[in-house]
Amino acid sequence: MKVSIVGITGYVGAELARLLGRRPDVELLEVVGRSAAGQPIGKVFPNLAPLKLTVAGELERMTEADVIFLALPHHASAETAAEILEKSPTTKVIDMSADFRLKDRATYEKWYGPHPAAYLLLEAVYGLPELYRDQINPQTRLIANPGCYPTCSTLGLAPALSSKLGKPFIEPDVIVDALSGTSGAGRGLKQNLHFSEMTESTAAYGLEGHRHLPEIAQTLTDVYGSPVDVIFTPHLVPLSRGMLATSYARLTDDFVATYKTQAEATQAVRQYYRDFYANDPFVVIVDESPYTKQVAGSNYIYICPTINLSSRRLVVVSALDNLTKGAGGEGVQNMNLLMGLPETTGLDMLGLYP
Template sequence: MIKVAVIGATGYTGAELVRILSRHGEVQLVALTSRSYHGKPYWQVYPHLYQYTEMECEELDISRVVDRADVIFTALPHGHSMDIAAEVVRQGKKLVDLGADFRLNDGAHYKRWYQVEHTVPELLAEAVYGLPEINRQQIAACTLVANPGCYPTTAVLGLAPLVKNKLIDHSTIIIDSKSGVSGAGRGLSLKTHFSETNENFQAYAVAAHRHTPEIEQELSKLAGQPLTVSFTPHLTPMTRGMLSTIYAGLNESLDAEEIRRLYQEYYAGEYFVRVLPAGVLPQTKALAGSNYCDLWVTADARTKRVIVLSAIDNLVKGASGQAVQNMNIMFGLDERAGLDAVGLFP
C-alpha cells in the first residue's frame, strides 16, 4: 500500500483528494493536516465522507508528516509548499503540489506574477509539469510534480494538437474561460458570497490572471518557440465545472472533419481525454465528479479560424483527480485507479 499524506486537507481540493483516495485500492491515508480543524474528525468537516475515513485532522509538523508517507499532496495557497518540498526531497519521498509554487520554471517569473520570493528555486529544475497527456514519461521518473492549474488544463489540452502541428497563427490565440465558484476555494469572501454570484456572470483578472504565464510556458514548449495568448477568465453561478472556448487563426485550409480527425489521432489511447463527435458539445454538468476532459473542435471556413471547446470538472481533472492520476503514474499504477467514474447527470 502507498502511504499518503494530504497537507491542507480541508479545502475543496483537499476534500476531493480525500474522497478519491479513500476509495483507491492501492492507498493508505496516513495524515490529513488542517490549520483550522486540527483535532476534529475529518468527517465532521465533510459529512459526505462519514465512514469513508475515521481519521482526525492534525496540525502540520512537516518533518513528521513527510516521514510517515511515501507521497505527499500539498493542497495549499501559493507560497506555502516550498519548505515542504525541500523536506520531501531531503527525505527522498515524492510530492504532488496542487498549488502554484512549482508550475513556473523560473523563480523570477514566479515572483513577478505571485509577488512572493521563491525560497527553493533550485527545485524548479526538478519539478515536472503534471499534465499526463503531455508529460507522462517525465512524470513517471520524477519525485516532484507541479499539478497544473484548472484553466491551463483546459487551454493546453485544447490547443496541444494545433500548436504541436503548427497549424495556427500563435498571435491570434484567444482563450475565453468560465469557472464554477468552487475554483475560488472554501475561504469566505465577498466575491464568492451567494448574493454576489447567484444570477450573476462576471469576468475577473482581465489581462492579469496568474494562470496566463503557465499557459504560455507550456504551449511555448509544444510550439518550440515563445508565444503569447489572450486569456480572460469568468466566474459563473455554478458550484463546479469549467468550460473554455478557444479561438485561433488557421495557417492552412482545413475543414471540421480534418481537424477532428487530427484531435482523435493525437489523443488516441488517452483514457481521460474524450474528443466528442460532431454535434455533441461539451457541457460541464456531464463531467461533474469525473476526471475527464471533453474536447470538441471545428473549423469556421468564413473566418478561417479554428474553434475548440474544452470542458472539465475544475476540482477533479482541474485539480485533485489529475493529482491522483499523476501519483498513479509516479508509482507505476494503472492511471485509472481510483478515478474510473463517469460524471453525474443531471
C-alpha cells in the first residue's frame, strides 16, 4: 500500500517513518516537511538515513496514496485533511492532531479556536482501537488519532466505568496525574525544554485546564453512559520518551461491601481488567507499577490497577511511550484496521530495555 506522511520533520512524523519505513507491504510515497524540502531524510533525523528518502516540500501525489498521516499542529491538520478528502475521496486520512478528536464543535472551539473544517467532526472516528475497534474498518475515511495523555489515562480507567462485563465499580469522578517526557511537546525549540532548565527538575502545568481534559472526559463519559467529572494535571519530566499516568477514583459502595480484604479486591480487579482487555494485543495488565522504560519504543501500554479499601479508592498506574502507543504506533494500529490487516502488523516489537 502507498502511504504518505505530512510533518516528517517533527517527532511524530519521524516515529511513523521509523515504524513504516521497513515494512514490505508499505511504500512511503511522500514524506513532507516544509523546513527540509529537498533534503535527504537522514539529514533531518540521522536514525532514518537507511530509508534513503528525500523530504518533499508539499503533498503533491495525494490521489495516489491509500493512506496519508497528518503529523501537523492543529488547524494546519484540519485544513490539509479537508483538502485531501475533497480531492481524493478514496484516500484514508489519519490525523495525529487534536482537530477531529472532540465531537462537539463548541467544546473544540473553546480549547482550540475556530475549527477550519467542522463539517468533518461527525465523520471522524476516534482512533482508540481498544474502545472503538468496530468503527475502525475499511469503510472509515478519517481517523482522529487520540492524544497521548488521553490514551494513557482512559485505557487505565475505562474498565472500571464500563458495563461491558458487569456494573461500573467506581464513581464518575476521577483524578488523573500524568507525567510526560519532553518529546511530548514536539521538536520546536522552547526555553523550558532546554537541557539546563529541564534536567533534574519537574513541574505541573495546565493547572487551569489542559486541552486533553475534554478529550479524556468525552471518552470516559461515552464509556460510562453519563457525564464523568475529570481533574487532570499533566507534569513534564526529564525523559525524552515516556508517559506515566496515575489515576484515582472512589469505589462504589457495592464494590466495597463485596470484598473483605484489599488483596482479594485487588486480585479481582486485576482479573477483571485482564478479561476486559482479553482481545487487545497491546494492553498488558501488570501486578506492579510499570516503568516507562519497560514500554519504550513499543506499542504496548502496561496498566496496574490496585484497590485501596481503607480509602475506598481505585488507583491505576499506566505507562506507554508517548511517541509509539501515544502517537505513531497507535496511528499504525489504526492504519492496519483501516486496511483490513491484522492489527499487530509491524507493531509487535517489545520495549527497549534497559
